[in-house]
Amino acid sequence: MTEHKQTAHINPEGKEIAETVLLPGDPLRAKFIADNYLEDVVQFNSVRNMFGYTGTYNGKKISVMGTGMGVPSIGIYSWELINIFGVKNLIRVGSCGALQDDLNLYDIIFAMGASTNSNYVSQYNLPGHYAPVASYELLEKAKNIADEQGQTVHVGNVLTSDTFYNADETAAKKWSDIGILGIEMEAAALYMNAAAAGVNALTILTVSDHVFKQEETTADERQNSFTKMMDIALNLA
């Protein structure tokens, strides 16, 4: 009998997970991508309703799976995808709050770096401060795809925050002043897990709200309308 790999959080029951996986925080955004972009779709995970699907895009195998919100959650899913299921390219397709004046709703950010207030890095016992960064290979490829599609993107440093609601109301302004483009909650852990295992990771974000301009998209828009970044990410397969 064939032994099917499974973990406490991902049970594909023998179904394939592709080497390239798109990772939205929201499992229903994963379903949206599978329903609207992929062909020959097979669902490979439903544990905890963290939906995962494998299909083809332009004839190439690609998977998409939710990660949940926050560093511990993406820490678990990305670690298992890499170290148990052999995934080589992990592309987060998330939402973020903009921190710079020249950013608007629906703008796209490539997270070249992910600063963080998370303690995730402490597990590595490094004798200094680690800088979580994207895979240059994926970043360059994504920028070339965006250029070919005529899409404007912002490339820079984002903040991976452990808090969505921060009791320190001065924090966002300080990160803005040092040039951080936007706040999200997962990229740094994804970059660290990928670096520790020697695989590739990139975070692509759509601006869902502006932290200082009081502008925001709805929950439905966050689930179903962030398609410009999908057009870039899917072409990375």
Ligand SMILES: O=P(O)(O)O[C@H]1O[C@H](CO)[C@@H](O)[C@H]1O
């Ligand atoms: O839209 P996703 O990918 O979940 O990303 C952002 O949205 C969530 C907060 O609303 C956090 O997970 C944050 O990183």
Ligand SMILES: O=c1cc[nH]c(=O)[nH]1
């Ligand atoms: O983490 C997030 C995501 C969207 N908007 C924010 O302000 N923070």
